[in-house]
Amino acid sequence: MLSVTGLRAAYGPVQVLFDVDFDVAAGSVTTLIGANGAGKTTIMKSVAGLVSATGGTIRFEGRDITRTASHDRVDAGLCLIPEGRLVFPGMTVEQNLRLGAIAPRARAGHSGMLQEVFRRFPRLEERRAQQAGLMSGGEQQMLALGRGLMARPRLILMDEPTLGLAPVMVKQVFETIEELRTAGFTILLAEQNARVALELADRAYLLENGRVALSGPGSDLLGSPEVRRAYLGM
Numbered sequence: 001m002l003s004v005t006g007l008r009a010a011y012g013p014v015q016v017l018f019d020v021d022f023d024v025a026a027g028s029v030t031t032l033i034g035a036n037g038a039g040k041t042t043i044m045k046s047v048a049g050l051v052s053a054t055g056g057t058i059r060f061e062g063r064d065i066t067r068t069a070s071h072d073r074v075d076a077g078l079c080l081i082p083e084g085r086l087v088f089p090g091m092t093v094e095q096n097l098r099l100g101a102i103a104p105r106a107r108a109g110h111s112g113m114l115q116e117v118f119r120r121f122p123r124l125e126e127r128r129a130q131q132a133g134l135m136s137g138g139e140q141q142m143l144a145l146g147r148g149l150m151a152r153p154r155l156i157l158m159d160e161p162t163l164g165l166a167p168v169m170v171k172q173v174f175e176t177i178e179e180l181r182t183a184g185f186t187i188l189l190a191e192q193n194a195r196v197a198l199e200l201a202d203r204a205y206l207l208e209n210g211r212v213a214l215s216g217p218g219s220d221l222l223g224s225p226e227v228r229r230a231y232l233g234m
């Protein structure tokens, strides 16, 4: 579904991605793991079109989208759930959700999608009139995900969805990701919570200093001495 080859990106004169190659198969969960600053967020933003690639190619469902505007990528079925959730704090839960459906292909079916999001996250329905900024961190993560689903994506990019969440909420986020995979969504997940992310991943990539250091099925990376030492504390 997504094929990235030779991706390079830079902030001003500082190059941070160096010829990154990875693929995301339809219906899979693909995970990017790596230390702080390894380049996970930059990859997510490059795929979403928020950071311009300085080299390489990004293909989505066979189409070269490397130079496509970010809003056109949303309309093509690609959606980023950003790190830090970034809900609109002064707006209600429902207003945040409705904003997720402003792209042309999402607009038509947005009432049905709202019901679908409420079915998946009953807490959001209970709190639909509440100001989003007053929700807990875990609830805001659900809201950010719900808002993303409103765009009817085929590929969901989730950047560190468990950052700053209590263990019980971390578990819930991973359960939600599994449910979304079962429902047919394709997911690219960036995570520091390496163990759970690798257990879940159909395929995983370890990033180090803007390069892919290791890749394979999640279970292979879980068993790798390098990953166990550096990321699982074993």
Ligand SMILES: Nc1ncnc2c1ncn2[C@@H]1O[C@H](COP(=O)(O)OP(=O)(O)OP(=O)(O)O)[C@@H](O)[C@H]1O
Binding pocket: 011, 016, 034, 035, 036, 037, 038, 039, 040, 041, 042, 043, 192
């Ligand atoms: N807006 C920016 N301007 C300049 N440098 C940046 C900017 N954003 C990120 N960087 C740098 O790019 C590199 C990769 O950062 P990135 O945020 O992609 O890493 P990450 O793997 O997502 O890290 P984290 O897990 O801490 O979010 C880092 O060295 C970072 O300091």
